[in-house]
Amino acid sequence: MGQDVVSNLFEVLPYLERFHGKTMLVKVGGNVLNDRKSKDCFARSITFLVCVGIKPLIVHGGGPEITTLMEKLGMKPTFRNGYRVTDEQTMEVVEMVLNKINKDLVATLNLSGVKAIGICGKDVNFLIAEKDTQYGDIGYVGKVKRINEDLVSWLFQAGYVPVIAPIGVGEDGTTYNLNADVAAAQIAIALKAEMIIFMTDVDGVMKDGRLVSQLDVEEALKLIQEGIVKAGMVPKLSCAVEAVKNGVKSARIINGNDPTALLATLFASGPIGTIVTNH
Numbered sequence: 199m200g201q202d203v204v205s206n207l208f209e210v211l212p213y214l215e216r217f218h219g220k221t222m223l224v225k226v227g228g229n230v231l232n233d234r235k236s237k238d239c240f241a242r243s244i245t246f247l248v249c250v251g252i253k254p255l256i257v258h259g260g261g262p263e264i265t266t267l268m269e270k271l272g273m274k275p276t277f278r279n280g281y282r283v284t285d286e287q288t289m290e291v292v293e294m295v296l297n298k299i300n301k302d303l304v305a306t307l308n309l310s311g312v313k314a315i316g317i318c319g320k321d322v323n324f325l326i327a328e329k330d331t332q333y334g335d336i337g338y339v340g341k342v343k344r345i346n347e348d349l350v351s352w353l354f355q356a357g358y359v360p361v362i363a364p365i366g367v368g369e370d371g372t373t374y375n376l377n378a379d380v381a382a383a384q385i386a387i388a389l390k391a392e393m394i395i396f397m398t399d400v401d402g403v404m405k406d407g408r409l410v411s412q413l414d415v416e417e418a419l420k421l422i423q424e425g426i427v428k429a430g431m432v433p434k435l436s437c438a439v440e441a442v443k444n445g446v447k448s449a450r451i452i453n454g455n456d457p458t459a460l461l462a463t464l465f466a467s468g469p470i471g472t473i474v475t476n477h
């Protein structure tokens with residue numbers, strides 16, 4: 199038993215050396231956070247990363263919870279190209295739900311021994327946004343214009359784990375709803391993260407019922423163009439491509455409901471989920 203543990207430790211040593219001190223952006227989808235067990239497991243995995251000297255940064259979603267509350271309030275959720283059409287009333291619900299998810303996740307992480315701190319784009323102007331019109335006028339949907347990288351540096355120096363809600367603020371103070379995958383990729387690029395990990399509710403990118411373990415940029419774009427990748431996986435894979443084209447060394451798409459996936463994607467020798475690289 200003791201010998202097994204030691205040989206496993208020796209096996210992970212090269213990965214520990216490679217990732218020590220590196221920034222890893224972990225995007226966790228609303229579907230994963232909905233499940234108590236997955237959320238607790240996620241918190242323990244993040245604690246492990248901190249203990250081995252990795253600097254994790256978390257961006258969370260919350261799409262399903264926003265939809266649930268809107269429906270309870272008698273509102274009709276509408277999407278265009280995966281983006282929620284966000285009028286003023288919807289923006290209020292989005293902000294309320296995301297801030298609640300943010301604090302719940304912070305509390306779970308703190309219970310697990312991490313010094314987590316919750317922020318949204320409004321805190322020290324972390325995410326300056328502007329209206330996103332790529333799919334026409336869909337209200338208060340924003341895209342990131344500028345990031346206050348200093349804030350993250352200060353938090354890392356203090357040993358804190360930033361937990362970011364995808365809410366942006368305009369230069370005139372307008373509140374914007376950001377797609378969490380898009381915000382995560384833009385933050386990873388700005389912070390020159392080593393890796394961006396998308397934790398979702400499937401094992402990775404699927405083709406003909408099978409998991410695709412490795413994709414370069416061209417292959418990823420082809421899967422989108424051919425319609426093999428659809429719905430919420432389109433922005434996710436596009437964001438993975440965007441991140442690796444702009445300096446993030448690799449992007450991973452893994453199953454957040456698999457309790458071992460986050461640590462395995464970093465420390466196991468075999469491939470886990472889908473890895474996207476720029477070559």
Ligand SMILES: Nc1ncnc2c1ncn2[C@@H]1O[C@H](COP(=O)(O)OP(=O)(O)O)[C@@H](O)[C@H]1O
Pocket residue numbers: 226227228229259261379397398399400402403404405426427428429430431432434
């Ligand atoms: N080729 C594909 N491979 C994997 N998932 C796909 C594919 N095409 C569409 N999807 C869908 O994308 C979903 C993941 O996106 P989404 O629901 O937006 O996740 P999240 O809430 O984690 O951001 C999967 O649950 C799946 O239904």
Ligand SMILES: CC(=O)N[C@@H](CCC(=O)OP(=O)(O)O)C(=O)O
Pocket residue numbers: 226227228229258259260261262264280281282292339340364375376377378379
């Ligand atoms: C503009 C836009 O669509 N914003 C998303 C923000 C939350 C999100 O992205 O959550 P998931 O990661 O769980 O999908 C929304 O309103 O649902």
